[in-house]
Amino acid sequence: MALVLEQVLNGVQLGVMLFLLAAGLTLIFGIMGVINLAHGSLYMVGAYAAAFVAQATGSFLLAIPAGLAAAALVGMAIEYGVVRHLYARDHLDQVLATFGLILFFNQLVVLLFGRQPMFVQIPPALAGAVDLGFFSYPVYRLCIIAVGLATAGALFWLIQRTRLGMLVRAGATHRDMVQALGVDIRLLYTVVFGLGALLAGLAGLMAGPLLSVQVGMGEQILILTFVVVVIGGLGSVTGAFAGALLVGVVDTSLRAFLPGLLRGLMTGSEADALAGGVSAMGVYLLMAIVLLVRPKGLFPAHG
Amino acid sequence: MDEPRTPAVTKDAKPPRWRAWAPYAGLLALVALPFAAQALGQAALTTLATRMVILAIAASALNIALGLGGLVSFGHAAFYGVGAYAVGILTTHGASGAPFLGFIPGSELLGVNLLAAMLASGLVAGAIGALALRTSGVQFIMITLAFAQMLFFFFVALKAYGGDDGVSMRRRNALPGLNMRDDMTFYFVSLAILAVWLGISARLFHSRFGLLLGGIRQSERRMQAIGVSTVRTRWLAFVLSGMGTGLAGGLMAVFGRFVSPDMMHWTQSGELLIMVVLGGAGTIFGPVLGAFALIGLETLLAGWTEHWQVILGPALVLMALTFRGGLARLGRRREGP
């Protein structure tokens, strides 16, 4: 029982990380109609900037603003320099341009930091585990869950209750009307893109101490984020939240429990091999099922 | 007849003369290439050209879905890889004598294995297409990418066939009467397959199917209103496209005597897309030009610096932002508004 709860918490932790990426991706698509493959690069930028500052200064507190700022700035630069010129283009041009950006950023990181992964220590204040009654759980992971949920709450508040959110919601469907209201839509787009980048950077810097910070980390999670967005429904932040938690929990549980279940049915090595394959494919099969039942995702954005 | 605002385009649409000769000149150059390479003592050039030719088949196959059907698939590396694995697995079993799955006999014959590669990739494309085509636009891009990644993980986990390390084959598949170990022979076999493939695809482009598929790309609603089952037509295009890509993957596996999950890495899907767009989506020869140009550029840059992607990346961004129509449309009248 404790093991199950622990794995559920691990799943939620992966889920909130995916949400931070999926929310940005889906907002950027919902409002500007752009598919941004380089969203994973922003995650990587956040992770590297934070890792670099943490290693240089020894302070995780300084690493946090560094990671956030780097991701947001790079994001806004991308919007200003590249993505802005792609709004009116078809998705193919957007895919190619942002694919080019991925190649560039990945190789740039190799140039600057080499191919060896960087490791970041969990900040001492957050190291260790906390006793949750009948099992103990790492403090740092709990912190990620808390930060992720708080960010999700703030994001929903921002979209539902503020003027920026109103513009964001209106801008998605009535681009011309928003412009007619005298809102600088280009600035709005840059701000939204920067916000998406900030969320990606947040996910990246939090992931640093858990995973190794390395080239290609962005794309690994990006493709998983695509699965989240397809399951949740493109353009819907609610869908991104539901999809992210679902994918996080399913992925983690399959990896944790499938080998044990299969070992009851066959020999150990075969069971491990099969379980490895099925659990790696699990969330994609989940996506296939959702597509069969609800092609527009669980929470379709418009009709 | 009164023609108040007949535009000039119908009259001066004739392309310049060199365009008509360009494909023949290109073919001649391709035939002459290995002899020139040998004369210059650059045997590696033939190997490079073989890779280009094989990828040209893959790009041309993707073009059926992308250029003609307007289906932006970011998952064609999956079909490329499945084709390659079909060859790799059959060849392994052909060498060992033990049948695959206990009842499918292995083979070391090129013709048999390439057919198997097309069949396998066609089946996979059929399944992925049936799901992905329930959506369109950005979702379609994401879903094709995701399913390709799923297959990538599947083959990584497939320890029976090498997992991460892939499958190595002891010798190239045989084509009776030819010495396939000779790189020049293999080059010409590949070139012949490319030529046949281009011939088929040209017929397809100008067939009833091609005309209707192109119509669906332009307006799905219009085509439904004249009674076309648009989903079925698209699906068929996706399957044909996947089969061609699988053929290329199979050929590449024979050429390198090696298959690994890396062949279906997502960047491979991206590169195929670039080849098609760079060369000219929707044209017959464009993807071939694109494959040669991209591989050529990559080889040049890689010879210059290890970090060539720092240059290639921005070049792609620039291409996407400014370059319309592709290499194959140079010297042709701009189409559409």
Place this chain on the structure above:
Amino acid sequence: MSAPALRIEALNKRFGGLLVTDDVTLDVGAQEIHALIGPNGAGKSTLIGQVMGEIAPDSGRVRLGERDLSGLSQAARVRLGLARTFQVPEVLGDYSARDNVLAALLARGRTRIFANPRRDGALAVEADGFLVRAGLVGRGDVPVADLAHGERKLLELAVALATGPRVLLLDEPMAGLGPNESAQMIEVLRGLRGDVAMLLVEHDMKAVFALADRISVLVYGRIIASGSAQEIQADPLVRSAYLGAEEARC
């Protein structure tokens, strides 16, 4: 009197809380032009969508001749003899005018799989025939991108005719046309009278009075009156509802 070519029976459709088709019953005789008029948002295009099978009705049925079309795909309905045009022309922008018509002929499955239909002389002659019937003489080779709006409307008509329809659903054929173009469209439609039954959705009352054998008035998804031009013009209910709605719109 012969049996109607098209019958719409007690059709209902609700979008969210909005009843867009409210118990609509309507028929079109085999030789008839039946006009459907009504203010914007009355549900005319939605009705066409339901007849074609693009939108599924909540209840009710559509018959083509005696055949019940319920549950049939759009492709199947076209094969049985339904065709439509769009309010905003849906044409194939990269193709020539002739290729647009060719697509409709090919959709009926009239060529060998690998033959090049653009090189098929008989097919081209057939396609040009439809262009001529729609008033597009000598325009077959012109790219659609270079056609004027009025010509695109005519092209849509040629494409619809090429599917070999028994019933033609025309969604505002006059929309966006200038006076000369309207006159030409009216002339073309008049030329088709008797060959194909037509359900004519239209705002342009001049065209309606010039063409229609019968007129039905649709307001808020409901048919409020049906009859000859004189009867409709005299109907007090139509005058108040229709004119009232028109005023409210401004």
